[in-house]
Amino acid sequence: MKKRMGFVSVVVxxxxxxxxxAASERRxxxxxxxxxxxxxxxxxxxxFQKEQKGKVQVTVxxxxxxxxxxxxxxxxxxxxxxxxxxxxxEMEICKAQGISYIELPIAYDAxxxxxxxxxxxxxxxxxxxxxxxxxxxxxxxxxxxxHVLPEWPNKPIKxxxxxxxxxxxxxxxxxxxxxxxxxxxxxxxxxxxxxLVLGVSSNPQALGYIPFSYYEANKKKLKALSVGGVFPxxxxxxxxxxxxxxxxxxxxxxxxxxxxxxxxxxSEFYLHNAYKLAKQVKYVPLPQKxxxxxxxxxxxxxxxxxxxxxAEIGLKVEELLKREIPNL
Amino acid sequence: MIPLKRRKAYDAIFVWLxxxxxxxxxxxxxxxxxxxxxxxxxxxxxxxxxxFPSRFAEQAGILSxxxxxxxxxxxxxxxxxxxxxxxxxxxxxxxxxxxLTSIIEINISNLAGVPSIVYGLMALGxxxxxxxxxxxxxxxxxxxxxxxxxxxxxxxxEALRTIPTTMREAAYAxxxxxxxxxxxxxIPYSMGGILTGVIIALSRAIGExxxxxxxxxxxxxxxxxxxxxxxxxxxxIQMFNWVSRPQEEFHQNAAAAGIVLIGLTLTMNALAIYMRxxxxxxxxx
Numbered sequence: 001m002k003k004r005m006g007f008v009s010v011v012v013x014x015x016x017x018x019x020x021x022a023a024s025e026r027r028x029x030x031x032x033x034x035x036x037x038x039x040x041x042x043x044x045x046x047x048f049q050k051e052q053k054g055k056v057q058v059t060v061x062x063x064x065x066x067x068x069x070x071x072x073x074x075x076x077x078x079x080x081x082x083x084x085x086x087x088x089x090e091m092e093i094c095k096a097q098g099i100s101y102i103e104l105p106i107a108y109d110a111x112x113x114x115x116x117x118x119x120x121x122x123x124x125x126x127x128x129x130x131x132x133x134x135x136x137x138x139x140x141x142x143x144x145x146x147h148v149l150p151e152w153p154n155k156p157i158k159x160x161x162x163x164x165x166x167x168x169x170x171x172x173x174x175x176x177x178x179x180x181x182x183x184x185x186x187x188x189x190x191x192x193x194x195x196l197v198l199g200v201s202s203n204p205q206a207l208g209y210i211p212f213s214y215y216e217a218n219k220k221k222l223k224a225l226s227v228g229g230v231f232p233x234x235x236x237x238x239x240x241x242x243x244x245x246x247x248x249x250x251x252x253x254x255x256x257x258x259x260x261x262x263x264x265x266x267s268e269f270y271l272h273n274a275y276k277l278a279k280q281v282k283y284v285p286l287p288q289k290x291x292x293x294x295x296x297x298x299x300x301x302x303x304x305x306x307x308x309x310x311a312e313i314g315l316k317v318e319e320l321l322k323r324e325i326p327n328l
Numbered sequence: 329m330i331p332l333k334r335r336k337a338y339d340a341i342f343v344w345l346x347x348x349x350x351x352x353x354x355x356x357x358x359x360x361x362x363x364x365x366x367x368x369x370x371x372x373x374x375x376x377x378x379x380f381p382s383r384f385a386e387q388a389g390i391l392s393x394x395x396x397x398x399x400x401x402x403x404x405x406x407x408x409x410x411x412x413x414x415x416x417x418x419x420x421x422x423x424x425x426x427x428l429t430s431i432i433e434i435n436i437s438n439l440a441g442v443p444s445i446v447y448g449l450m451a452l453g454x455x456x457x458x459x460x461x462x463x464x465x466x467x468x469x470x471x472x473x474x475x476x477x478x479x480x481x482x483x484x485x486e487a488l489r490t491i492p493t494t495m496r497e498a499a500y501a502x503x504x505x506x507x508x509x510x511x512x513x514x515i516p517y518s519m520g521g522i523l524t525g526v527i528i529a530l531s532r533a534i535g536e537x538x539x540x541x542x543x544x545x546x547x548x549x550x551x552x553x554x555x556x557x558x559x560x561x562x563x564x565i566q567m568f569n570w571v572s573r574p575q576e577e578f579h580q581n582a583a584a585a586g587i588v589l590i591g592l593t594l595t596m597n598a599l600a601i602y603m604r605x606x607x608x609x610x611x612x613x
Contacts, residue, residue, distance in 0.1 A: 042548045057550075193572070
């Protein structure tokens with residue numbers, strides 16, 4: 001009896017192994033890139049697979065915008081999630097490999113300046129004050145609140161911000177100091193925004209910056225500051241009045257991959273449903289009509305980037321979609 | 329000469345101090361486990377195990393993650409266990425002591441201490457780019473296999489060393505060949521130790537994230553693999569993704585996935601202890 005059981009289990013295992021080694025041809029849409037864009041792409045992928053009833057499979061990775069572009073430009077992925085426009089160096093690598101792409105904005109992301117609820121003295125901050133506070137020259141010098149503005153208290157200031165691998169860091173430094181990655185170094189840096197939430201919420205003297213979605217999920221613990229008089233909210237981000245800290249986030253679709261039916265229908269599905277799905281995952285969607293514009297760009301296969309390899313602070317998405325691709 | 333009273337006092341202080349250290353390390357461990365349990369247990373239901381990841385935290389599950397972990401671990405075991413045990417047997421029982429074997433020995437013990445990310449980078453270069461195995465279950469299994477190979481070799485040798493030489497000599501004296509001695513004595517007696525090593529090696533591999541991220545494990549997968557060349561995700565990666573989300577509900581999912589992972593590791597370690605006990609009991613000499 002025991003022997004027979006052994007035989008049966010061996011047969012079962014062999015059967016399973018043979019089925020696993022017989023690789024089947026499947027239709028897969030491969031996506032990788034920014035963790036900021038991930039929640040929206042995940043939502044679209046989930047819905048798309050439901051609609052296709054398992055005929056097409058979608059995989060989404062989180063290699064970061066930079067890491068993702070490396071794979072994208074080698075032709076390993078079909079679609080790239082990007083929390084910033086493609087950089088000059090990445091454009092060159094893609095070009096060398098013969099990869100061209102269609103740039104599609106899919107939602108807004110905003111950086112929120114946060115303090116603790118116990119902080120009573122600040123409601124609004126200007127970009128100039130942020131520059132005084134965060135520029136590289138402030139290191140070791142601007143260490144108290146009253147160093148920034150004399151009317152603020154004579155208390156030490158504790159800073160929290162994104163780590164240098166993050167797209168949020170790139171954008172914040174660009175918007176505040178005018179130069180990407182130029183920041184003071186003596187602050188608590190973390191790639192994990194939840195760490196920043198925890199740090200700022202527990203310290204009345206703290207100030208930090210995080211993506212808007214993390215503020216939205218932690219409103220009870222945190223107080224957001226208005227920047228130049230404009231408070232970050234869905235309305236101000238969508239209208240583009242919350243400047244300079246609101247920005248579009250993108251997907252890049254490989255033109256070569258777009259020839260495949262599954263990539264084409266996924267990209268179209270993305271733009272058709274991004275408005276609804278971005279809201280569901282607590283992101284700020286673009287206005288409806290801009291998705292229609294983006295869809296036209298996709299159908300025309302408008303290849304290239306309108307940015308020329310540099311993030312532009314405060315660019316309106318509508319203008320971005322209509323702008324001609326500069327010849328490079 | 330320190331007076332007796334003072335010496336006794338030192339003695340007492342030391343006992344007290346070590347007790348305190350033990351208490352605090354246990355307290356840390358306990359509070360970690362408790363916070364994980366409190367957060368995660370409400371999410372542990374059948375649906376959690378049979379659902380794919382989702383944008384709705386309460387509908388999300390770990391199906392693709394635990395299937396991924398299991399298939400990757402099977403490949404790892406198929407690769408690392410036979411090679412590791414045979415290499416250990418050869419080095420301990422057959423290899424002559426010379427310059428070459430001592431070099432190999434030093435290297436193996438050093439490899440056991442190499443950070444796992446290094447294995448990931450090597451695997452990216454060799455398996456993914458040179459051998460074109462892709463970002464697949466096979467690549468992941470091979471990578472983790474290499475990672476735990478030194479552990480299996482070292483523990484196999486340790487286990488073999490615990491068999492008294494007199495046992496072997498007695499068998500040789502009765503005219504047994506080397507292979508007969510190995511088959512009938514050395515291997516059966518050391519089996520408990522070898523299996524313990526294997527399981528401990530695998531339970532180390534199960535929690536590894538860094539090398540898998542390096543070779544390109546994915547985060548969102550809502551289908552099951554049908555071949556070992558398919559893309560995959562594993563429990564620690566799914567957990568990491570949930571922890572870094574802003575919404576509290578996803579953190580609960582992460583805690584629940586953490587409980588599953590800890591449960592798996594503990595089960596494997598318990599199995600190792602049980603097996604060692606069983607094999608020890610069977611041996612009578």
